[in-house]
Amino acid sequence: MSTYAIGDLQGCLEPLLRLLDQLRFDPARDRVWFTGDLVNRGPRSLETLRFVRDLGAAAVTVLGNHDLHLLAIAADHGRLKKKDTLAAILAAPDRDELLGWLAARPLLHHDPGLGFTLVHAGLPPEWDLATAQGCAAELEAVLRGPDAGAFYAHMYGNRPDRWNTGLKGWERLRYITNCFTRLRYCDRKGRLELTEKGPPGSQAKGLMPWFHVPGRASAGLRILFGHWSTLALAHVEDTGVYPLDSGCIWGGQLTALELETGRRTTLQCPETLHPRRGL
Incomplete structure (x- = not known):
């Protein structure tokens, strides 16, 4: 049995099928973890969502920002953007089943036996594993409950940008969402900067990748994540993080x-989209 972690798919089903064939993946024996963003921007979002759903217990996927964007649109609290490729899902006869399945995905998956933690984007420097698991559980409960629609109405936005255990309500949930699904850079004090999307070295002074913040509480974890296609493919051994989004949607690679x-x-x-546009 092998367990594979694969970077953001974003509706690119054909590369996924070819990669799984290359790996000789057998869902009866092997397991596959996805870093989220199963859908959007690529040509086959609907088919990708169905394929991963049909893998059943052989697959684990965490929610990404594009997945949440789809759920918000379906709940009438988001709008389709020019480059979105979500219309086929929204019009599908099995729409409700697919969206229900997607909304039930976790924000964080931790396997103590394998010693890996899976998220879509990152963890703020103040969060250790227990805090991250607790925050994920808070948001997951809302996404799976009667307040999901109200949450989507308050989901978008870049504030608050600092962790505070006293955060409450929609602000707390928005902060949790942004950490798990949008985080790339922050400053030494943990303030999130969500507008910076380029590779390390291109960011404004005083910012650093979330995994480079000195003394971050998650430093002892081996963290798998996607979301950041402009981050080098390299395995960042000294920080214990494993970036897996190698830019499939931009004509890069799909990585396992x-x-x-x-x-x-x-x-x-x-190449499905012009590189570096519409990140």
Whole structure:
């Protein structure tokens, strides 16, 4: 049995099928973890969502910002953008089943046996594993409950940008959402800067990748994440993080990491969108 972690799909089903074939993936024996953003921007969002859903217990996926965007639109609290490829899902006969399945996905998955933690974007420097798990559970309960629609109405926005245990209500949930699904950069004090999207070295003075903040509470974890296609593919060994979004949607690669061995497998992808536009 092998466990593979694969970066953001964003509706690119054909590269996924070719990569799984290259890995000789067998859902009866192997397991696959996805870093989120199953849908949007790519050509086959509906089919990708169905395929991952149909993998059943063989697959684990965490929610990404594009997944939440889809759920917000479906709840009439978001609007389709020019480059969104979500219309087929919204018009599908199995729409409600697919959206219900997606809304039930976690924000964080931790496997103590394998020693890996899976999120879409990152963790703020103040959060250790227990805090992150607790915050994920808070948001998951809302997404799966009667207040989901009200949450989507308050989901979008960049504030608050600092963690405070006293945060409450929609502000607390928005902060949690932004950490799990949008985080790239913050400053030494943990203030999130969500408008910076370029590679390390391009950011404004005083900002750093979330995993480079000195003394971050999650430093002892091995964290798998996607979301940041402009971050180098490299395995950042000294920080214990494993970036897996290698820009499939931009004509980069789709990457799988075998968790038991550390072996990476990459597949070159056709350019679906012009690189670096609409991140």
